[in-house]
Amino acid sequence: MCEVTITFPMPSNSEGTEAPYWLIIDPFKMLRPSVDDVAAMITGPFFSREEAEEHLDARRYAFSDSACVYCHSGHASTVYRQAWREAWAQHVTAEEA
Numbered sequence: 001m002c003e004v005t006i007t008f009p010m011p012s013n014s015e016g017t018e019a020p021y022w023l024i025i026d027p028f029k030m031l032r033p034s035v036d037d038v039a040a041m042i043t044g045p046f047f048s049r050e051e052a053e054e055h056l057d058a059r060r061y062a063f064s065d066s067a068c069v070y071c072h073s074g075h076a077s078t079v080y081r082q083a084w085r086e087a088w089a090q091h092v093t094a095e096e097a
Contacts, residue, residue, distance in 0.1 A: 010091050011048040019074035019084035021045040022052040026067035 014020045023044035033041075043063075046052035052069040060067075074080035 006047075008047040010087065011050075013049065015049070015071045017071055017073045019077070019081045020071050021047060021074055021080075022049050023070050023072055024052055024056050024063065024067055025070045026063045028064045028066070 011020065021044065023042050023046070026041050026043070028041060043055070044052060046055065046069075049069055049071065056063060056067060056069060074084065
């Protein structure tokens with residue numbers, strides 16, 4: 001098995017969500033969407049709201065006027081949730097020191 005490690009700064013605002021990540025949702029086709037259509041409406045993940053908003057602003061031409069940034073929880077992913085909890089504990093410990 002190959003492992004991938006991604007390092008990113010802790011977001012300054014988790015928006016009250018455990019293990020957050022942000023997506024750009026572009027609901028361009030909602031009448032009986034197929035799985036492919038739904039997947040095409042999602043861009044991300046991004047690891048801060050700022051990163052997602054910068055991407056959306058820079059590529060606004062590729063999205064509909066309805067596109068927006070949405071915060072979602074990675075809580076259902078055991079691996080992501082555990083990594084987030086460990087990183088958060090290190091972050092809190094570093095701030096207390």
